[in-house]
Amino acid sequence: MSDYKDTLLLPQTAFPMKANLKQREPEMLKFWETIGAYERMVAAGDPDDTYVLHDGPPYANGHIHMGTALNKVLKDIVVKSRNMQGQTAHYVPGWDCHGLPIEHKVEQELKKKNKELDTLTIRKICRSYAAKWLDVQRGEFKRLGVLGTWDAPYMTMDPQYEAATARELGRFMERDGVVRGKKPIYWCCDCRTALAEAEVEYEDHKSPSIYVRFPMADPKARELADLDVNRLFILIWTTTPWTIPDNMAVAVHPEFDYVVVEAGGDFYVLAEGLLEDCAAKFGWTDHNVLATVKGAQLEGLKAKHPIYDRQSPVVLADYVTLETGTGCVHTAPGHGREDFETGLKYGLEVYSPMNDRGEFLPEVEHFAGLNVWGANPKVIEKLEELGNLMTSRQIAHSYPHCWRCKQPVIFRATTQWFIGMDENDLRTRALDAIRNKVQWIPAWGEERIHSMIASRPDWCISRQRNWGVPISALICEECDETWFDAKWVYAICEKYATHETGCDYWFEAPIEDLVPAGLTCSKCGGSHWKRETDILDVWFDSGTSYAAVVERRAETRFPADLYLEGSDQHRGWFHSSLLASVGTRDLPPYRAVLTHGYVVDADGRKMSKSIGNVIAPQEIIDKFGAEILRMWVSASNYQEDIRISDETLNRLVDAYRRIRNTCRYLLSNLNDFDPANRVAVADLLPLDRYALDMVARRHAAIGQAYVKYEFHKVYHTLHNLCVVDLSSFYLDIIKDRLYVEEQGGLKRRSAQTVLWQTLLMLLEDMAPVLSFTAEEAFQTLPEAIKADLDQTDTVFALRFAPDEVNLPADERARWDMLATVRGEVNKAIEPKRKDRVIGKSLDAHVTLHATEAVRELVAAEDLDAREFFIVSKITLADVADLAADTPIGVFVAEDVKDLKIAVEPAPGVKCERCWRISEDLGTDPAHPAACPRCTAVLKTLV
């Protein structure tokens, strides 16, 4: 009996069922490296049809996390799919190397060793620190199976890059887009240095809490109520009395209700909601409300400074709250972020008359020479003396401190460099670009970035730090006036580009090498210059990558087709790149911007160390393999936040096995196939033609999904193809033919022709996502199939053109109907299986009581119905002949009208070769246990 098994053509392949990804992936990476898979992939495309995905540079600090892994895999899918669809798409990865986090880290290390170092040494250490992490991340990205020019990435600390960044600043200078202005920043009086947001630590601190009244002898105030304006005051509250000398305004909320109250013979303006709270604090007992007005009505009233003889107008601001205080906010534009913004709006002076130590300058009456902490009690004293102090006490609250010296810090206005949003209509042009020149994916990105650009203040591009690209400008030693010139900047940029450590040149060069001969200060006529020591905001670094990379590298061109980053980059890289490019090129740097969401845990919460729900890419690679991580990326809808959990991953592992096995089965049934023996579409068995059409349709859908960046559709379509169309339908049906029929016969070759094309389409569709597996299968292709291909180096250079089927719609409808009937037959068999009458479907004799239409379909000459339904006998009968009451045991179809199905054991004996039950076994004495079909095949074998 087992003799017959040897006469069958059973599947055979070296492609293992078990993936063993953990071990095989690193081998595959080595293989790709050896053969130059990336180069071959890119070389296989049309050199005139380029596609540029420009990589946003991750920060070269720390290991990669799920977010960066997601981002890089998405980019890899884009790049691979574009190449495999015939375009030429290079991938030049980059890194963001400058900036505070690295400098901070390095400084912390140095502090431990009690070292204070000069700029150049700090820069040197930062440089090697960034290089170290760049290398680590490069290894981690490569491990994910991402292909690109890993040996020649771009980095913002590269001399050429630094020169390009500095040059872009020169371009802004050339267009008069750069302005100098005051801005309040965190300042440590102890370290005498500016601090970044990240360098400030909040700790408890005791501060005075004072309520102050500002006289408001504005005649216009009579409109509020019938009162004596000489006795009218507006009340404020503050915990920084030392900023009172620099007060320039009082802010109220336009929509809050404010009251005018009479108390102790005076009149006060304050928020209605805080009246009782204040009355209690001031000891008011018999106050009464004279009027209630909206904050907006107070705008423009002229209050007077409580100490000095100058005005302090009432202004409007949205950030005013009713939590504490009076609802009227003391506003000193030189000492607060919001105060500063309000100051800009109302044209208030940014007044901050103090030195690096936080000491008031001589011009400040009453407080000259005092530092801010010393000034606090003196200011209170003075207010009391003038009768404008309502009450004073001490409170403990959270207050910013310097991370280095742990001393409390202050907000202090300093001179900074800005890209003006309204210089050269930058804002207008950027907004126009957002609306008209860029495709935002998803579409809401447009609204998001538009509103950000519409409302943002000037871009402060200067930082008082060491690790970055210097702002190339000179400062007059005598009068502090700055000097710069675009041509001069360009010349210096040439030095950066050729200097071994780039713009270290700026800090190393003797000053006389930098200063143009005979340069004199336009303000004071002086001729002694020092270099500007501020560096550029790192967002300016990365924001100029279009100039440093996209325009300059041979692999890319300006503008890029796509920028692809997380949704936080609407404020970050998309934003800075747009402003820089529009400001210097009048064009956005990208044609389309795609954003993805954040990786969150199973419950949709963000990953954080404190919650302990962080999953590292490495964990997934170790447990499942990078392939599963890639699959997770494609299975998820990245436009929303993406959840990841063990359940999700386990489901994906199941799906992976299914896809892998489908590949394996296709490979194993093609081991004896030679494309030279392919069957032309016209000669294919109708079922096979239908199957090929079906696969081609799925293939086209997947191609479309790739183009539209809808990768989760790729995954779902791919999975459905393998599971529904192939595994449980087509492959199951044609098993009989593949195993049993004559090896070189049409029936078998017809099926194999379809399997062969299916496999190659499948591999193409898989490769951008399931790169490791697609390559593994590609390398395992039977020799004859390989011989037929243009190349066999790598799956990424596979460009297979399947036969065109274009099945007529009615033919497709016919098969769809048959498939539905097949489903009904399966349902009909099921109860018999429960009754143990039927085991496998081949045991069955099925009688279809059907309409003429269905009977014609099933009886069609070009359909092997027994094969199609995988049963041993089929009988057709007119449903009308069946008794009106359906006999017991006959199944009534659910999805096909007038179809009733009877199932019984097939008569006859099982053919030992094909396992079909036959009523005429042994027609040939030589093969007593074989059916006529098998007998015929057996005869050809001798």
Added chain:
RNA sequence: GGGCCUAUAGCUCAGUUGGUUAGAGCGCACGCCUGAUAAGCGUGAGGUCGAUAGUUCAAAUCUAUCUAGGCCCA
């Protein structure tokens, strides 16, 4: 507090311009097979669409509010 976004079966996703009993695959349950075998096949049970209130003859699909969550600001 503001801007933008999300919320459909255990999981991952579909649900066209509002219109018959809300779909798919996986997982699960039960069964079959042992010639894809640490595979393969079949059948079945699971959602009333985050909540509430509206608009409408009719809403998962439109509006408002709320809840939970995310990004970016403050």
